[in-house]
Amino acid sequence: MAKPSDSAARVIPALDTGDLTRAEAMAASLSGHCGLLKVGLELFCAAGGPAVTAIARHAPVFLDVKLHDIPNTVAGALRSLLPLRPAMVTLHAGGGPAMLAAARTEAEKAGADRPLLLAVTVLTSMDAAALAATGVADAPAAQVLRLARMAVGAGADGLVCSPQEAALLRAELGPGPALVVPGVRPAGSAVGDQARVATPAEAVAAGADWIVVGRPITGAADPAATAAAIAASIPG
Numbered sequence: 001m002a003k004p005s006d007s008a009a010r011v012i013p014a015l016d017t018g019d020l021t022r023a024e025a026m027a028a029s030l031s032g033h034c035g036l037l038k039v040g041l042e043l044f045c046a047a048g049g050p051a052v053t054a055i056a057r058h059a060p061v062f063l064d065v066k067l068h069d070i071p072n073t074v075a076g077a078l079r080s081l082l083p084l085r086p087a088m089v090t091l092h093a094g095g096g097p098a099m100l101a102a103a104r105t106e107a108e109k110a111g112a113d114r115p116l117l118l119a120v121t122v123l124t125s126m127d128a129a130a131l132a133a134t135g136v137a138d139a140p141a142a143q144v145l146r147l148a149r150m151a152v153g154a155g156a157d158g159l160v161c162s163p164q165e166a167a168l169l170r171a172e173l174g175p176g177p178a179l180v181v182p183g184v185r186p187a188g189s190a191v192g193d194q195a196r197v198a199t200p201a202e203a204v205a206a207g208a209d210w211i212v213v214g215r216p217i218t219g220a221a222d223p224a225a226t227a228a229a230i231a232a233s234i235p236g
């Protein structure tokens, strides 16, 4: 899928609810103010493939299932997901190069309109202490860069990272890889469980192609107006 050409197209609202009726209503109101809509684990676990089909009637779907398993199983999962025609699918970079390469081989069977494969690096909810608890003593940025280089080399089309690493990845990897950035908070919004955050304008200035915003939009009194305000806050 082509990179976004205007600010509204950069915005990906995360439809994090287990209620497909509510998700569809939000999708209908948000479709004019976003580039894609994200179906994540909460909605996909509750409603499965029909949720992707329903949301895709409103905007292209970013299917965020964060696949992470042995190569054969991840290839099989993608084979099962491709008929849903998502525009983007996530995998955990930590699954390693063989897993990512198997996913790429499988995705290419869908031809030219295959989904972009996005490798999740270090979750935006993790700070240095949380990363250290997993056995990685490096700072988050160093681990993000290590995983990103490996993932792009193994066939990922892009990366999911926090806004705090976007500039580093752009500088190190160039303009090619898609950078999809959650952990985005408009000024004054509650941070919640996110650890590495920045505003929409800061994320895009740092090199994000797309920004993922969940609760600040879905929890707002007027989600469509909030999404429009987020787009308007992004220069250019």
Ligand SMILES: O=C(O)c1cc(=O)[nH]c(=O)n1[C@@H]1O[C@H](COP(=O)(O)O)[C@@H](O)[C@H]1O
Pocket (backbone or CB within 6 Å): 014, 016, 040, 064, 090, 120, 122, 123, 124, 125, 160, 161, 182, 183, 184, 192, 194, 212, 213, 214, 215, 216
């Ligand atoms: O893959 C993702 O989209 C993702 C990766 C990550 O590192 N952090 C992260 O927050 N996300 C997703 O982005 C969304 C962020 O939601 P809010 O924190 O409500 O804006 C959620 O749907 C998360 O599942």
